[in-house]
Amino acid sequence: MNDISWSRRSFLIANYLFLGGLAVLCIMPMVHVLAISFSSSTAAEGNMVKLLPVDFTLNAYRFALTKPEFLNSFTITAQRMLLGVSMNLLMTILIAYPLAKESHAFKWRNFYVWAFVLTMLFGGGLIPTYMIVNMTGLIDSIWALVLPGAVPVFNVVLLLNFFRTLPKELEEAAYIDGASHLRTLWHVYLPLSKPALATITLFISVGHWNEWFHGILYMNSPAHYPLSSYLQNMVVMPNSDLLSSTDYEAIAKINQRTLKAAQIFLAALPILLLYPFLQKYFVKGIVLGSVKE
Amino acid sequence: MDIAVEKKQTEAVGAKKRSRWRADYPLHLMVLPGLLIVLVYHYLPTVGIVMAFQEYSPAKGFFRSEWVGWEHFEYIFKLPDFKSALYNTFFIATMKIVAGQVVPIFIAILLNEVGKTYFKRTVQTLIYLPHFLSWVILAGILTDILSINYGIVNQIIQSLGLEPIYFLGDNNWFPYTIVMTDLWKDFGWGTIIFLAAITGINPNLYEAAVVDGANRWKQTLHITLPGMMPIIALTATLSLGNVLNAGFDQIFNLYSPMVYKSGDIIDTLVYRIGLVDAQFSVGAAVGLFKSLVSFVLITVSYALAYKYLRYRIF
Amino acid sequence: MSNMTIQKWASAVLALSLSAAVITGCSSANVKPNATEAPQPSPTEAAAEESESPAEADPFGKYDSPVQLKMARLVDTTFKFKPGESIDNNDWNKLFLDRLGIDLKYAWTANQQQYPQKMNVTIASGDIPDLMQVWGPQVSQLADADSLADLTEAYEKYASPRLKELMNLDGGIALNTAKRDGKLYAIPEPASTVPNTMLFIRKDWLDKLGLDEPKTLQDVFAISEAFATQDPDGNGKKDTYGIGLQKDFSKNKVPFGIEGLASGFHAYLDTWIQDGKGGLTQSTILPEMRDVLLQLQEMYKGGQIDKEFGVKDSSKVNQDVVAGRIGMFYGPQWSPALPLKDSWANDKADWRSYGVVSIDDKPALLPVKPNGQNYFVVKKGYPNPEAAIKLANLFADISLNVTEENFNKYMKSSIDDGNGGKSVIEVFKYAPIRLQNHEAVFENMKLINDAVKSGDPSQLGVGDNLASYERLKKWETDKTDPNAWQDWALLGEGGTYSVQEMYVRENRKINDEYWGPTTETMSKKQSTLDKKKEEVFTSIVLGAPIEEFDKFVSDWKALGGDEISKEVNDWYATIKQ
Numbered sequence A: 001m002n003d004i005s006w007s008r009r010s011f012l013i014a015n016y017l018f019l020g021g022l023a024v025l026c027i028m029p030m031v032h033v034l035a036i037s038f039s040s041s042t043a044a045e046g047n048m049v050k051l052l053p054v055d056f057t058l059n060a061y062r063f064a065l066t067k068p069e070f071l072n073s074f075t076i077t078a079q080r081m082l083l084g085v086s087m088n089l090l091m092t093i094l095i096a097y098p099l100a101k102e103s104h105a106f107k108w109r110n111f112y113v114w115a116f117v118l119t120m121l122f123g124g125g126l127i128p129t130y131m132i133v134n135m136t137g138l139i140d141s142i143w144a145l146v147l148p149g150a151v152p153v154f155n156v157v158l159l160l161n162f163f164r165t166l167p168k169e170l171e172e173a174a175y176i177d178g179a180s181h182l183r184t185l186w187h188v189y190l191p192l193s194k195p196a197l198a199t200i201t202l203f204i205s206v207g208h209w210n211e212w213f214h215g216i217l218y219m220n221s222p223a224h225y226p227l228s229s230y231l232q233n234m235v236v237m238p239n240s241d242l243l244s245s246t247d248y249e250a251i252a253k254i255n256q257r258t259l260k261a262a263q264i265f266l267a268a269l270p271i272l273l274l275y276p277f278l279q280k281y282f283v284k285g286i287v288l289g290s291v292k293e
Numbered sequence B: 001m002d003i004a005v006e007k008k009q010t011e012a013v014g015a016k017k018r019s020r021w022r023a024d025y026p027l028h029l030m031v032l033p034g035l036l037i038v039l040v041y042h043y044l045p046t047v048g049i050v051m052a053f054q055e056y057s058p059a060k061g062f063f064r065s066e067w068v069g070w071e072h073f074e075y076i077f078k079l080p081d082f083k084s085a086l087y088n089t090f091f092i093a094t095m096k097i098v099a100g101q102v103v104p105i106f107i108a109i110l111l112n113e114v115g116k117t118y119f120k121r122t123v124q125t126l127i128y129l130p131h132f133l134s135w136v137i138l139a140g141i142l143t144d145i146l147s148i149n150y151g152i153v154n155q156i157i158q159s160l161g162l163e164p165i166y167f168l169g170d171n172n173w174f175p176y177t178i179v180m181t182d183l184w185k186d187f188g189w190g191t192i193i194f195l196a197a198i199t200g201i202n203p204n205l206y207e208a209a210v211v212d213g214a215n216r217w218k219q220t221l222h223i224t225l226p227g228m229m230p231i232i233a234l235t236a237t238l239s240l241g242n243v244l245n246a247g248f249d250q251i252f253n254l255y256s257p258m259v260y261k262s263g264d265i266i267d268t269l270v271y272r273i274g275l276v277d278a279q280f281s282v283g284a285a286v287g288l289f290k291s292l293v294s295f296v297l298i299t300v301s302y303a304l305a306y307k308y309l310r311y312r313i314f
Numbered sequence C: 001m002s003n004m005t006i007q008k009w010a011s012a013v014l015a016l017s018l019s020a021a022v023i024t025g026c027s028s029a030n031v032k033p034n035a036t037e038a039p040q041p042s043p044t045e046a047a048a049e050e051s052e053s054p055a056e057a058d059p060f061g062k063y064d065s066p067v068q069l070k071m072a073r074l075v076d077t078t079f080k081f082k083p084g085e086s087i088d089n090n091d092w093n094k095l096f097l098d099r100l101g102i103d104l105k106y107a108w109t110a111n112q113q114q115y116p117q118k119m120n121v122t123i124a125s126g127d128i129p130d131l132m133q134v135w136g137p138q139v140s141q142l143a144d145a146d147s148l149a150d151l152t153e154a155y156e157k158y159a160s161p162r163l164k165e166l167m168n169l170d171g172g173i174a175l176n177t178a179k180r181d182g183k184l185y186a187i188p189e190p191a192s193t194v195p196n197t198m199l200f201i202r203k204d205w206l207d208k209l210g211l212d213e214p215k216t217l218q219d220v221f222a223i224s225e226a227f228a229t230q231d232p233d234g235n236g237k238k239d240t241y242g243i244g245l246q247k248d249f250s251k252n253k254v255p256f257g258i259e260g261l262a263s264g265f266h267a268y269l270d271t272w273i274q275d276g277k278g279g280l281t282q283s284t285i286l287p288e289m290r291d292v293l294l295q296l297q298e299m300y301k302g303g304q305i306d307k308e309f310g311v312k313d314s315s316k317v318n319q320d321v322v323a324g325r326i327g328m329f330y331g332p333q334w335s336p337a338l339p340l341k342d343s344w345a346n347d348k349a350d351w352r353s354y355g356v357v358s359i360d361d362k363p364a365l366l367p368v369k370p371n372g373q374n375y376f377v378v379k380k381g382y383p384n385p386e387a388a389i390k391l392a393n394l395f396a397d398i399s400l401n402v403t404e405e406n407f408n409k410y411m412k413s414s415i416d417d418g419n420g421g422k423s424v425i426e427v428f429k430y431a432p433i434r435l436q437n438h439e440a441v442f443e444n445m446k447l448i449n450d451a452v453k454s455g456d457p458s459q460l461g462v463g464d465n466l467a468s469y470e471r472l473k474k475w476e477t478d479k480t481d482p483n484a485w486q487d488w489a490l491l492g493e494g495g496t497y498s499v500q501e502m503y504v505r506e507n508r509k510i511n512d513e514y515w516g517p518t519t520e521t522m523s524k525k526q527s528t529l530d531k532k533k534e535e536v537f538t539s540i541v542l543g544a545p546i547e548e549f550d551k552f553v554s555d556w557k558a559l560g561g562d563e564i565s566k567e568v569n570d571w572y573a574t575i576k577q
Helices: A006-037 A041-045 A059-066 A068-099 A109-121 A126-135 A153-164 A168-176 A181-192 A194-210 A213-218 A227-235 A248-255 A257-281 A286-292 B003-043 B045-053 B071-078 B082-113 B117-127 B135-145 B152-159 B174-199 B203-211 B216-240 B248-254 B257-263 B266-276 B280-309 C006-028 C043-052 C091-100 C115-124 C136-144 C152-158 C161-167 C173-177 C203-209 C217-229 C259-264 C287-301 C314-322 C336-347 C386-400 C404-411 C440-454 C464-477 C482-491 C496-505 C520-541 C547-576
Strands: C067-074 C102-110 C131-134 C187-190 C197-202 C272-274 C280-282 C328-332 C351-354 C366-368 C372-378 C413-416 C422-425 C509-511
Touching: A006 A257, A006 B082, A006 B117, A006 B135, A006 B174, A041 A257, A041 C314, A041 C336, A059 A068, A059 A257, A068 A109, A068 A153, A068 A181, A068 A194, A068 A227, A068 B003, A109 A153, A109 B003, A109 B280, A126 A213, A126 B003, A126 B045, A126 C115, A153 A194, A153 B216, A168 A181, A181 A194, A181 B003, A194 A227, A194 A257, A194 B174, A213 A227, A213 C115, A227 A257, A257 B117, B003 B045, B045 B071, B045 B280, B071 B082, B071 B280, B082 B117, B082 B174, B082 B216, B082 B257, B082 B266, B117 B174, B135 B174, B135 B248, B135 C314, B174 B216, B174 B248, B174 B257, B203 B216, B216 B280, B248 B266, B257 C520, B266 B280, B266 C520, C067 C115, C067 C386, C091 C102, C091 C386, C091 C404, C102 C115, C102 C386, C115 C131, C115 C136, C131 C136, C136 C372, C152 C386, C161 C187, C161 C386, C173 C187, C173 C372, C187 C386, C197 C203, C197 C259, C197 C496, C203 C217, C217 C259, C217 C287, C217 C328, C259 C287, C259 C328, C259 C366, C280 C547, C287 C520, C287 C547, C314 C336, C336 C351, C336 C482, C351 C496, C372 C386, C386 C404, C404 C413, C440 C464, C440 C482, C440 C496, C464 C482, C482 C496, C520 C547
Parallel strands: C067 C102, C067 C131, C366 C509
Antiparallel strands: C131 C372, C187 C372, C197 C328, C197 C351, C272 C280, C413 C422
């Protein structure tokens, strides 16, 4: 520690302060939402809640957690995550491996890469896609949320870039050993790509967790909505220009800031916990060990 | 040429092809399932692009709707508000693209300098929190924070003896407010990918550098940054595709008639057209226009990278 | 339908599905034996009568073997169900099956935000359900594509007298909007034509400053100035505003808008009115609107309007109201539910509602748009198109002849909420096509308030009237419950319903005379015109020279307004014949 220079030390201090400050800046909105969820409705409507709850109460959580729809949609999201994330991961890995080859080693790779990349740029839009999903009989089934988006092209491209940074000697060694492609992928590529795989798993999971539009579009009844769609149904403010309405009970429900805040937080919590969990795979030094072998 | 030789050559080529096929077919097989899915769920619906050239009505479908050629494109391009919307979109999106690349790279490098693992992980986790709040929620919060009456930001500005700034209501400030708040929401999320890239750098390189007497700054400049380069090139290229996406959700929730001049973008323009009368074809025409622009930008940068650096971005 | 937009349509749909809530409930109770409307025969009686003349179609006839009816409709989060029930399985569906032999099932449901999109993809996929809830433009689209059953005959033959009566309360305009070339392609639910905008003022602030309730618009200006400058909340700080305004104030039909203020100047936002020469003219560009803007500009300059109103949406202004910064605003009839209940809960703000007032001796009129808020269409080729009419008949019948049992089963059920309290399930919402008499509520309000005064509820019958009576009674005894305050502010004497009742009594409405389809120029140019309007109006309030308005008028005309006027007048000429 003694050999750290003065400039290095002052840099480190500044760095800690700067990053710490950023973290505080970023945590504020979530703290605000959390504070609202624990506040009384009147305090929330009067915009009196800042970063600490006002008139602390657990009512919003009690209400949110006893709503059968809320719990039901949790189950559906769990199913979707199980199917969707594993499907996405499988596709990403299977496609990224061949496309990570140089074009002299796999002549078709350029064709395939562009075939996939183009889907990121061009699309037919809502109506034709719905028609195909309908024709293939997926409407109102969990597969409608999994199959059409089974190939996450951005992640494929990302992973193939990570694969390409792996030392070539490894693959050659495996090839000389007579290993098949699948064996090479499984025993050489994947163990060395843990940080990349963790990143991609995170992207895919968050994607499925947050995606709400397909849930509403492809499901025929709110009882089949995943959590994100259910929340969208609840949280987005209905237009307030309901001037001619007279159902004041329903109108009063439009706001319910505290309930919405509680639901936003409850819904975000599981996915927020995923990142710290995956961080343990962001470790350096794996490649080093393998090459020295 | 001797026939026998020619035949032999053909055979050789054939054999080469066959052996090539034998070596490659597992690779084709690996791509196949994904390719089929993409064919069915992406390429088949692309037929829908014809909507842009039709007076599309859902009840009539793609085959019975009337063809109108370029009419919708002309309509959009000739709208009195289109030029300023295009400019605003381009201006805001370009700033977002640059800031959205530079800042996360910078933060990732700073995080990499942090020795204490728990601090590093905590900061990583906290800075990505705003990504999980929707713009509806954040807009409500931002209106408070940026208020000229009682917002904390303007209180700080005034305590420094400066005039308060009407971030959301002043055309000179609005685009920058949009860029800054977008950055605030998503820089932490953007950092993840670059942290992963840094993790993938071969530690041998650093060891060698230390032996050569390079200090941390030199290591960052000569090892970390070049090591991140493939991923930076990739994300930069792909983000070029967003040059006409200024962020509908964000702007829709934050803009007002006061800042239409600087904040009205193509997407909000199209949205307001749809409010009067759901016009599928206009939406499709704008979508196609945006896709083409993205396509050209991405293709050109891909080609340039290959031509001058012999590097394939993807 | 000029402004029938996806969003607005959605909210209109919500509005109607909501407005059914109270009004049906209120009109539902058999108020008194000699009710103005002759009681309709109940389905069974009707069936018995009809069977005597078998050639006649029976509005309540039961199919021998149940007919399947698959429907797409809007179901939002305000729909609550009893344990074990669902939109597919409830007392209304059972009733339809038992009484009419109609097996109603839902192909899909969605909320108001997603419904239009889901409907579009459903229509595009070509696989449409038998019965669908759609919005105006889609009736045209579907009719043009020859996808709809012609309901003209089914309606003539099967609509019950009660249904026809409800359909014609608005003069038959809604029904007309559902016709194409004289053929009826949809069953509309006519919108309410009772004006909904009123003035809300904090009475406690008025009293504190020694001000009277407003009789004229000049009074309103004086109140606004006093609220902004004389520290009505008594905290010694200049932190109150005269009048609440939001960033979208120049749009029609928004809370914290200027519709009510403009009506005092005889100006009407986005409304086609008669020009006195046999044609129609757009009120937004008339000189009266210039005066409105000039007035607002002055109020803004005087600090009576929040200098940040230009970036605040209605939910932000709601917060200012609850926080006690705003003492007066123009808002919808339901404002006591949102945000005033919380304002009362926060600092016992004594909000009162008043009718809009005028700048001169001509009464202030509020614009209303006779229209269909929901349309129900039947797929072409569906063998029993009259089944849809029968569903509507049955609801109209049940909601008119309510017994205590019926009320609990088919209108509003009270069930244990699991926490020892009761919660009300709005069962009537399960019925898909619900027409009602939007004005019946006012007569009931009078009865209820009389009963509250006399303490004798015996004339109220069952159902909502009795429930409202009990809620008002609760306010009399317990003045601490915000919900009781809300009921009182809505239903009580001087409440928002009584303001509306006054509007009806004094005929304080002016019709938007254009109810035709979106014209070609509207669909191409309206959004540009609207944007211009919003920008210019906002900038004038913020202090731009009033000449900007004159420039706006000429721009408006040049950018498509003149063409739209021509189209509207051409249409009007065909209607007048």
